[in-house]
Amino acid sequence: MSISDCPSDTIQARFALQRQGDFCLNVDVTVPATGVTAVFGHSGSGKTTFLRCVAGLEKPDDGYLNVKGEVWQGPSRLLPTHRRPLGYVFQEASLFPHLTAKGNLDYAIKRASDVFDVELYDRVLEVMGIDSLLERHPHQLSGGERQRVAIARALLIQPRLLLMDEPLASLDMARKQEILPYLERLHETFDVPVLYVSHSVDEVARLADRTLVFDQGEVVAQGRLADVFSRIDLPLGFGEDAGVVLQGKVVERDSQWHLARVGFEGGELWVRDGGDALGRSVRVRVLARDVSLALACHEDSSILNRLPVTVSEIAADKDEAMAMVRLQSGKEYLIARITQRSRQRLGVEPGRQLWAQIKSVAIVR
Template sequence: MSLPADDHKTIDARFLLHHQSAEKGGFSLDVDLTIPGKGITAIFGQSGSGKTTFLRCVAGLEKSDQGHLTINGDTWQSPSLFIPTHKRSLGYVFQESSLFQHLTAKGNLDYAIKRSAETMTKELYERVMAIMGIEAILHRYPNQLSGGERQRVAIARALLMQPRLLLMDEPLASLDVARKQEILPYLEKLHLAFDIPVLYVSHSLDEVARLADHTVVLDHGKVIAQGGLTEIFSRIDLPIRFGEDTGVVLQGKVVERDNQWHLARVAFNGGELWVRDGGDDVDQPVRIRVLARDVSLALSNHNDSSILNRLAVEIAEISSGQDESIALVRLKLGEEYIIARLTQRSLHQMQLEPGKKVWAQIKSVAIVR
């Protein structure tokens, strides 16, 4: 579980698969990916994009016509080899509750511990219990647990396998908003506490923005983009549209806290932003999200508005938005990019074009982590 950090660790996955069955239509998956063998990689896409099928291929639950899969040096699949699921060192968290209902929560955990290839240490067991916060509910059966508790037990069960790869298939999708908020902090802690590479399937930009280090975007069974989280979120040329949720994620750290106005100043590669003080200490790394709909542009620097964050930027790229009246403008500031959403009319009236220097007015910024 605590493998030495190694920047050369990678996951290589190549799958080619066709479904001809009536209920799934003529779906095909055709991916060839090399992704980091550490951290959380989000597999993002709309429903029907093939992200769950991809994850099932990695787990060996689905057998692709042609495939090759290497996890940090271990080959799980090649043209001459197919290691069955029960011999792969993986943990899998399913979308809906997957606890065995004839066993208690503890029984479910023991089922995993007994079959894991690794020996369980008391220290690890207690760490997983503490991080997932499930010690008090271990004696209960799955039908006596809430949806959030069941998913926490399921995540703990996957962790106790001490896998070389953790696969999560929309683990929050079956939960309501309150339960999601309940589990997200556990997933963040998991990320920090365990050095296991995670493939996290999701269609929620919020979850991806909060959890992922690396992002793969799937559409119609094909990879249309992959890269670091900030890079993918700042692109406006992708064929799939994020709609109202279009916006960038910036990695920064708190440099000042203003106690009088309850604000925090966050510095990132390219500038500084004032955000609502979320209680983070100075020097604390934070991830902030700036939505395109909260960014407007001005030709000069006005300080007579209520807008707190005004940044000098350069227009890098302009693309049409989700409908004909909307334009997305990619703005460069320092090393980073932000996106502004404008009307086509404003674009025209302000005579905006790539290379032009303008002021970005940012109405709202949120710390996502």
Template sequence: MTIKNTRMKNAKQGLQAKFHLQHSKSRFALNVDLTLPDSGVTAIFGESGSGKTTLLRCIAGLEKAQQGHFVMKGETWQSDTSFLPTHKRSLGYVFQESSLFPHLTAKGNLDYAIKRSGIPLPAHLYDQVINLMGIESILANNSQQLSGGEKQRVAIARALLIQPTLLLMDEPLASLDNARKHEILPYLEKLKSTLKTPILYVSHSVEEVMRLADHVVLMHNGQVATQGSVADVFSQLKSPLLMNHDTSVIWQGKIVEQDDKWHLSKVSCSGTELWLRNNGDALGQTIRVRILATDVSLTLTHHDDSSIVNKLPVTVLDIVPDQDPAMALIKLKTEQNTLIARLTYRSVDHLALTAGKTLWAQIKSVALVR
């Protein structure tokens, strides 16, 4: 069955992908029909074996679907009658491994990509990409001398310098340890906010997706389970693919106040205000925060005698079973945002929770993700 999704208004300017691919040996089938935004970061998210990388390879032309159709901003890369080979598609591809040429310096790898692209390089773009990825100090180093994080930053710069219409990133942080991942994530954030190139980002990391993505495609068994904004997708309760100890919501807001005495910042998220640890962000800066369901508790009345700073009036929207039979997920409505609490069924019964009930949510911790 083909999973069809609502087409966007400017479909001719977006990314239209329709693929049916059957692997006879593995019995895996990819069957998708998507129209995606032509800007920002779209995360292709799902468990291992869900078809994320296969979809990306079909878009790149590295794998040919038996039935395929892909249009990139009005240009057809694959149809029933045509197939544009990978080297003729205006795309950059960043793999799990950096795949740099070991006999070349970092600069040599970049120069090779520029030469192979065959497109004149604007004078400002080279410096912009170098500064964006923070690699000026390592350009003269042989690629074998670079750390894993440095190699990936060079690989991303190399992909950008061919001036692609589309940038594909296949689990670019998967081979890095946590320290190197956190080293490179800020560069990816700068990348998405500085350049207009649309990015398709494959990952099975909730943290990476919540931090980087604007739009999310959730894959399962070679099909699209759901898609939408990162906030909408991760606030869905009835998808078993999203039910675990990482269940959470994403809110976006601006820093409106800073308390230097207690090292806290106040963030306004569509009228709802939260206090969180001051991470050095400036007043007026837009940030993204993540609230785990396990960090939300519920009370029938407002409590002043509590160590928890963030307390919000909420209304119960829905109650669904968690994967753990002892637990339930409670979807809540604040003024303009959605919140999720993970409670035992004993607590649900004790508080007599039902849809429409009003009470107070206490948020134990708010994590800054951007």
């Protein structure tokens, strides 16, 4: 394969595509070839079209794709889909109905570019929890089980890149909650970069390391998940789900009150104790609607979590009675959604030092 000057630890994609009508895809991004990059945005924003371009299923008018130093598409090169070392997981599991789960996995092994790896096979079965499902046909599996087999099949191709196009979209809430822990284990266990398309804030908050935000065929923001989710100038339309995701560690567990203290670069937060061991890395999500602002630290309150913050930025909310306030806490950021009246009464302006009172914090898992 051709090697370019693109670093071997990145994925570089440039696609220009004009369809009949108004839709136009115009993307130029470089992301690390590690972890999970969420491709996030509203329906019709271009997320799936972008993924199909990466897979070679869509032919852009102009395109360039370099994965870990290997050119898959360029001015003089166009690797067809079947020769791109990637795994693709769709909204529907798309298993071969006439084959058992094992038969579907065997098909992937035959397609793999590398020799069969028994250790990898056993690890995939264990991580996806499908060892007991191997002799069943797809119609004998639940939606979540079918999707786990589909993900296992994609992994056994031994891809250099894993594409996941809203893999939980067809599942009900119970099945989504069933499969999310397996996706987390996939992230932790396998050293394969993932492009994960989703319009679910909860999925992205739980799984992604970084995100690309799409709007009208363009990437309007990209970067570390915590940085992007804390921005208040983007057309994300989170509404009541607006909030930040913070990465921290469990530093204390209070067995008397069933609480755990999580330390992060902006301070510490008390959360409900979920049994996580001391020192374990966790993600906590703080919604803007759960953050109120005060001029002083109030000890005479039921609110446990209070952090000194500095107002970084203010933006108008879709509701003209409300305002979005970005707050700096150490090296991290929070968002508060307050009324315009409260903003005026408290004198909330950039640079103002205040106290953030956080009514609710949740570990996302």
